[in-house]
Amino acid sequence: MRAGAVTVGAVHGSALVLTVAGFASTLWYGVDEPGHALAFGVLIALGELARWEAPPALGEPSGRETAPIATAGALAYALLGESAGRTTTHGVLQIIAVVVAGGLAGTVPHIARGKGPGLDHLARRILTVAFAALCFQPLYNSGELTQYLGQGPSYALYLLLLLVLTALCDAVLGALLLRARAFPRGAPRHTAGGTSGEVGGSTPLPYGPLLRDELRALVGIGSAVCATGTVMALGVAAAGLWALPVFCVPLLLTQVSFRRYAAVRxxxxxxxxxxxxxxxxxxxxxxxxxxxxxxxxxxxxxxxxxxxxxxxxxxxxxxxxxxxxxxxxxxxxxxxxxxxxxxxxxxxxxxxxxxxxxxxxxxxxxxxxxxxxxxxxxxxxxxxxxxxxxxxxxxxxxxxxxxxxxxxxxxxxxxxxxxxxxxxxxxxxxxxxxxxxxxxx
Missing domain, CATH: 1.10.3210.10 (Hypothetical protein af1432)
Structure with a gap:
């Protein structure tokens, strides 16, 4: 139990520190490009409003919380270097502040209905977006990224690979948190006939199978989120903010299809x-x-x-x-x-x-x-x-x-x-x- 609590506390604490730093920096220095911050904040809020919980697998206490539009919007903002051909100036800390503000705004109706997202869901969003922004913004703002890759297919491939790494980071965090939440509390119980009896010492859940489950979850709508985040960032770079609603439609249709599939299952x-x-x-x-x-x-x-x-x-x-x-x-x-x-x-x-x-x-x-x-x-x-x-x-x-x-x-x-x-x-x-x-x- 202590090891599980330490893991959860470390993840939540890291997300809280980044959130406080993001809001403090944004309040102190002001908001760069408020139009872009507002557009992406609204997109993230709307995506969070459309959040849903996939049905749990048998034997699991709850299903996966899924907000693909909000996640794709947050990742696109983290990987945004240009807008309509002009270089953007927002930094990593402002990205975190906008993502958190948009996410909180979108969760208010869910909280009012008693179905707010779990802290693990919010912490994973903050940490993964921070990872993507830290890997992209410093390199882009220094000019090294465009100097070596230009703005062609190599640049798009770099964005896609970075989003794949971000998805892997999220999977690692998800498996860590699930393992920490399921850490054994004591002697085992017998599940049949009400009989109790110990069958061995308490051991933690193996990390490998949990990570495999998280990685398998990326194959479905997770791949669509990564692709949409990449296309959004490239679309805004070429056409401006008008690209956001255009590229949200395919992901929205994908989400509807997944919900229908889940209902049939x-x-x-x-x-x-x-x-x-x-x-x-x-x-x-x-x-x-x-x-x-x-x-x-x-x-x-x-x-x-x-x-x-x-x-x-x-x-x-x-x-x-x-x-x-x-x-x-x-x-x-x-x-x-x-x-x-x-x-x-x-x-x-x-x-x-x-x-x-x-x-x-x-x-x-x-x-x-x-x-x-x-x-x-x-x-x-x-x-x-x-x-x-x-x-x-x-x-x-x-x-x-x-x-x-x-x-x-x-x-x-x-x-x-x-x-x-x-x-x-x-x-x-x-x-x-x-x-x-x-x-x-």
């Missing part, structure tokens, strides 16, 4: 979650079992470095992994398929895969459901994860020793049923406190 997840509850309502499985397995499987999948698309397949398969039990005449006691003979587990898995293929989800989900009872050497990695996590949840709720006994039984079955790497990844996730399952939607 949320609807799909709700539909699959409803199907998963069918086994609970019919009395075939214990209440909450599917969501516990799905949340814990997602955490193990991240531990093993699965990508976003693979995590989605894993999540859906984990939610519907027991749906084949609906074909049974006599329910398995407490739905504990891990205690059944291998052939019976295989039959239930095949029946479940046949049902999943009728739901319209990707075929990869049905493959995971069908093969969850195979020997692990014949399974794809998502099927190995689902089988191991499902067995853990059932055994931990059934055994008197709780989590420790369940993990020991899984380790004893690593010759055929459970891959050792998956079992150890599960143990590490549990050592950090497991996850708190939240029903999708």
């Amino acid at each position: 949320t609807t799909n997840r709700q539909t699959i979650a409803s199907l998963a509850r069918a086994t609970e309502i019919a009395g075939y499985t214990a209440p909450g079992h599917a969501h516990r397995v799905a949340a814990l499987s997602a955490a193990v999948g991240r531990e093993l470095g699965l990508s976003g698309a693979e995590l989605t397949v894993l999540e859906y398969a984990a939610l519907m992994h027991d749906i084949g039990q609906l074909s049974l005449v006599d329910p398995v006691p407490e739905g504990a398929t891990a205690l059944l003979p291998a052939e019976e587990q295989r039959r239930i898995a095949l029946l479940g895969g046949a049902v999943v293929r009728q739901t319209g989800v990707p075929a990869a989900v049905a493959v995971v459901v069908e093969r969850q009872a195979d020997p692990y050497r014949e399974q794809p990695l998502p099927a190995r994860i689902v089988r191991t996590v499902n067995a853990y949840d059932e055994l931990a709720g059934d055994s008197a020793g709780g989590a420790l006994t369940a993990l020991e039984r899984l380790r004893l079955a690593t010759a055929r049923d459970h891959q050792p790497k998956v079992v150890e990844s599960l143990a590490r996730v549990l050592a950090r406190g497991g996850v708190t399952p939240v029903p999708p939607g």
